[in-house]
Structure formats: C-alpha cells, structure tokens
Amino acid sequence: MPDTSNVPVARAGAEVAARLAALSGARVVVTGGGGLVGSRLVALLRAAGADVTVLDRMDAYPGTTRSLFGLERLGARVVVGDVCDRAVVRNLFAGADRVVHAAAYADVAACTRRPDIAFRANVQGTQVVLEETARAGAGRLVLASSAAVYGDGEDAARGPQEFREDQPLVPLSVYANSKLWGEHQTRLILGGSDTEYTVLRYFSVYGDPQVPKPGSHSWMVAWLSMQARVGRPMRLNGGGVQVRDLVHVEDVAAATALALVEEEAAGRTINVGTGVPTSVREVAELIAPHFPGSRCITTPRPEGDPLGGYAATARCRALLRWTPAIAVREGVERYVRWLAATPQAVPDWLTEQAA
Numbered sequence: 001m002p003d004t005s006n007v008p009v010a011r012a013g014a015e016v017a018a019r020l021a022a023l024s025g026a027r028v029v030v031t032g033g034g035g036l037v038g039s040r041l042v043a044l045l046r047a048a049g050a051d052v053t054v055l056d057r058m059d060a061y062p063g064t065t066r067s068l069f070g071l072e073r074l075g076a077r078v079v080v081g082d083v084c085d086r087a088v089v090r091n092l093f094a095g096a097d098r099v100v101h102a103a104a105y106a107d108v109a110a111c112t113r114r115p116d117i118a119f120r121a122n123v124q125g126t127q128v129v130l131e132e133t134a135r136a137g138a139g140r141l142v143l144a145s146s147a148a149v150y151g152d153g154e155d156a157a158r159g160p161q162e163f164r165e166d167q168p169l170v171p172l173s174v175y176a177n178s179k180l181w182g183e184h185q186t187r188l189i190l191g192g193s194d195t196e197y198t199v200l201r202y203f204s205v206y207g208d209p210q211v212p213k214p215g216s217h218s219w220m221v222a223w224l225s226m227q228a229r230v231g232r233p234m235r236l237n238g239g240g241v242q243v244r245d246l247v248h249v250e251d252v253a254a255a256t257a258l259a260l261v262e263e264e265a266a267g268r269t270i271n272v273g274t275g276v277p278t279s280v281r282e283v284a285e286l287i288a289p290h291f292p293g294s295r296c297i298t299t300p301r302p303e304g305d306p307l308g309g310y311a312a313t314a315r316c317r318a319l320l321r322w323t324p325a326i327a328v329r330e331g332v333e334r335y336v337r338w339l340a341a342t343p344q345a346v347p348d349w350l351t352e353q354a355a
C-alpha cells in the first residue's frame, strides 16, 4: 500500500471545485441521477459546467420525496427511462464524454424480496450500460458499487474490520452479489477498450435529503431519526452492534465527480468511506438528544444484514487525492436539523405506521 501520509488531499469546497473545472462543457450521462447520490452528483457536475443528462426510471420514491431531491432545478436534461432499454441507452450515450452508472435496485432487503427485479436492474441493466458505453466510446465510466461486496470480511468472528480493496470478497446478499457482478463485468467489458473505468465502493451513504424506503433495513441515520421524529422507538436490529462507515452524500458526490477526472483512478477500485467505524447503537445515541423522550428497542437482525466494517482509505487519498470532509457527528446534526425544517420528508407510510 502506498504511503499516503504526505499526499495533499482535498476535503471539499474550492479545491474540489477547481479540479472539477476539467468537466466544464463535458457531456456526462448519469444513470440513476434521480436518486439520492445521483441528484447530489448532478448538482456538483452542473456547478462545474458539465452538460448533464440523467436516465432514471424515477420510481424508487414517491413524488413528495423526489421533489426534495430538487433535480428539476439543476438544469440537467432528464429522461425517464430504464437502463435495460437498449434503444434509449444507445441514443442517450451517443456523444457522451463520461458516464456515471449509479442506477440500481438499491436496497438490500428489497433485493432479497425481489431477486428478479435486482437481476434485471443491477445485472441486465448494467450489461446494457457497459456495452453501450463501450460502443459510444466514452472516455470514462464510473461504476457506483458498494461496500456490501465485503460482507463480514475475512473473519467474521473477529468482529467489524477494516475493509481493503484487495481482500477476498464474500457478498452476503442478493444486492451485494449483484453489485460484485457489476464490478467484474465492468473490468471484463471495458478493460482493454477505449473507455477507462473506475469502480467506487461506497460505504453507508447518509445525509439530507435521504428518506427511507418501506421494508428496508438500510440507511440508519434516516430511519432512526424519522422513527424518533414520529414518536416511535428507534429499532436497533440485533441490538445495534453492527458497524457502519457513515459517509455523507455530499462527500460521496465529490468522490464520484473526482473519479471522472483523476488520471490515477483509471482501472482502479476505490473505497469511498471515512475509515471511521460507528455502531448503529452509537448512531441512535447521537440522534436521541435531539428528540427528548425517545427510546431504543432491540429487534431481530434481518437476513443479509452484515456485521459491517469500515473503509481502508489509503487508495482514496492516493488516487483521488481526496478525503471526506463531514464527520459523523456533524452529518447527523445536519440531518436532524434538516428533518426539523422539512417535516414533509417523513413519508406517509411511516406516519401511518406510527398512528
């Protein structure tokens, strides 16, 4: 592993913006640009002067949630469609300089319940995106993958560990398996083509305007905050011993945009996380003081819910010359403040469950 202690790294703001100026005028397609990460990325790319096209089914959230993402205000061309639709993808990718593939059936529990949808979106759709990216001759594709590919790491009995990009991968869920397939397929299709690629393994993304999906057990900050907000106990699956590396969506967007421009990132797989482990119980303890009277209960640990771990960050520092800017305490406070100012963010189904 390279010694990265002296590598100058950008955190956020002006330094990142200066490096993203390389994207001014570039034609960038963002699949899944209507989602949480995608919409934040589109905002950053538009601020850098990129010409952005979004391809998204727009059905992952109800309209009230989607309006919180503010995509329509960003000046991107938005096409409502499916990444499995080859004719649409081919048409949109023609002339693209860069592609970010973030569209996915992006929920662990939903993929377990509906492996058919997971297969279609995350496998078949990714195949179409990769083939059409190569065909269009785009300069680079960035694949949004997931730390879920690590599962519980090399030795689950040791408890939560640091996950290095080059360690053996043991996906524990349909979702994780589909993301790992996407990683390998990206290398197989784009390796040796005219299109460079970078695989990013996001750890646990959080931050406003994240809204939980029904039946999901992911996205702890949003889930626990909203449960506390509507007066329900915060449910800690398995007592909340699982560890997550919580990385703010603003940081994830910055890392993804930098992966489009940093030369050293070509052909590499890079963790996007803070390197700091936080247990689910600790997340609840950060949220609780904002909701006097809130309490926690222990619930069973669902299938496919990993014990978790935290990111090795050396590659991210060396190859993207970047490190996350938002620490978990600050990020959780920002989320809780946003939720207080945005009560309509609590979805109807969650309010009804609380009644």
Ligand SMILES: NC(=O)c1ccc[n+]([C@@H]2O[C@H](COP(=O)([O-])OP(=O)(O)OC[C@H]3O[C@@H](n4cnc5c(N)ncnc54)[C@H](O)[C@@H]3O)[C@@H](O)[C@H]2O)c1
Binding pocket: 031, 032, 033, 034, 035, 036, 037, 038, 055, 056, 057, 058, 059, 060, 061, 081, 082, 083, 084, 101, 102, 103, 104, 105, 106, 120, 121, 125, 144, 145, 146, 147, 179, 201, 202, 203, 204, 205, 206
């Ligand atoms: N949020 C996290 O914690 C996290 C962690 C690791 C990796 N990721 C990955 O990051 C990416 C973005 O995740 P997110 O959190 O923004 O999820 P999200 O659900 O908010 O966004 C995904 C978007 O993809 C769209 N989509 C789904 N299937 C599609 C299809 N077949 N065709 C076109 N669009 C489709 C959805 O409508 C949605 O807008 C995903 O690839 C996900 O697997 C997310």
